[in-house]
Amino acid sequence: MITLQTMRWLGAPAPGGLALPAADAAPTNLYAPRGVYLDQQRLIAVDTGNHRVLIWQQLPVRDHQPADLVLGQPDFTHEGPRAAGRGPANGFHVPTGVTVAEGRLYLADAWHHRVLCWHRFPERSDTPPDSVIGQANLLEIEPNRGGAVGPTTLYWPYGVAWIAGWFYIADTGNRRVLGWRGLPEPTQPPDLILGQPDGWSNAENRGGPPTAHSFRWPHALAGDGTTLYVADAGNHRVLAWTPPPTDDRPADLVLGQTDMQSAFEQPHVPQGAHRLRFPYAVACTADRLCVADTANNRLLVWQPLPRHGAGLPAQAVFGQADFAGSGENRWQAIAPDTLCWPYGLCAHQQWLAIADSGNNRIIIGQWADG
Known part of the structure; x- marks a missing residue:
């Protein structure tokens, strides 16, 4: 039996469990966080609704613990796009995905259509980024650099990942995944464009129905060096490539759909262990895959890691009492194990x-196999 035990709740508490936690800007508060990163040293929360990033320099040891650093705002009490009016050079607009690679911090600043990079991990609040991917400089913020899509432009990049020596961007608005062997330089063309026939195309599902090598909204990535997983949220599925692709080719696995040509969605009915609705996130360890089945307010878990096939059922669920449930907080009060x-x-x-976005919090859980 696979279980996940909630160990920490970050963000303000929920008064009585019925009202949402407070979301105003403070070192203890979060507003609709959409991205999270942790390792043995630190925790990073992308506080999307407050257009900032919060950093705990060590893993939190208690619930509602205040953050140590803030990026994207002059201090812990400001919020708003572009650093409360200071401009885009050190301000964000709907930041989402985050990762750390070779000591560098990368942030998907989605509505500025760019990925920001700090060449050394920040040690103080309000540290500005050092470089940018997707724009010519830190002041430009237009989709696709104000023109047509190209190999080095971005449009709503929601996800970033560092997997087995490859750096990936989920270029959501351009319906593609970009990949580089190693850490990219700011103007370096990608080594991989997945989901489109070339660097100048960005049609939804390549202009047709879904296929094994098309996307509607690629949103997040995970992998273990053997398999690359992509959450294709708009097609209500997760695609996977084994081995990870080095060129544009069909996927080897689809989860959430019965075949590679389907994008079925039926809300307000029991979804079971096979279906997904708007899966916005994926994560994996050496032996398990976890998918945020976002619109069903649950996480689904596959163990061992699935690598080939279609429509494989999950083995466990978190956030709901069983595979039939899909309600927000199980249609009850906010609790440590609801989503x-x-x-x-x-x-x-x-x-x-x-990142439990609708509950304005980050949950840290620990796996237990029994």
Whole structure:
């Protein structure tokens, strides 16, 4: 039996469990967080609704613990796009995905259509980024650099990942995944464009129905060096490539759909262990895959890691009492083991961090197999 035990609740508490936690800008508060990262050293929360990033320099040891650092705002009490009016050079607009790679911090600043990079991990609040991917400089913020899509432009990049020596961006608005061997330079063309026939195309599902090598909204990525997983949220599925692709080719696995040509969605009915509705996040460890089945307010878990096939059932669920449930907080009060629109995931060893967006919090859970 696979279980996940909630160990920490970050964000303000929920008064009586019925009202949402407070979301105003403070070192203890979060507003609709969409991204999260943790390792043995630190925790990073992308506080999307407050257009900032909060950093705990060590893993939190108690619930509602205040963050140590803030990025994207001048201090812990400001919020708003572009650093409360200071401009885009050190301000964000709907930041989402985050990762750390070779000591560098990367942030998907989605509505500025760019990925920001800090070449050394920040040690103080309000540290500005050092470089940018997707724009010519830190002041430009237009989709696709104000023109047509190209190999080095971005449009709503929601996800970033560092997997087995490859750096990936889920370029959501351009319906594609970009990949580089190693850490990219700011203007370096990608080594991989997945989901489109070339660097100048961005049609939804390549202009037709879903296929094994098309996307509607690729949103997040995970992998273990043997398999690359992509959450294709708009097609209500997860696609996977084994081995990870080095060129544009069909996927080897689909989860959430019975075949590669389907994008079936039917809300308000029991979904079971096979279906997904708007899966916005994926995370994996050496032996399990976790998918944020966001619109069903649950996490689904596959163990061992699935690598080939279609429509494989999950082995466990978190956030609902069983595979039939899909209600926000199980249609009850907010509790340590309920979810409301989980939007981001990060796995590290025995830990899983969840950006529980609708509940204005981050949950840190620990796996237990019994």
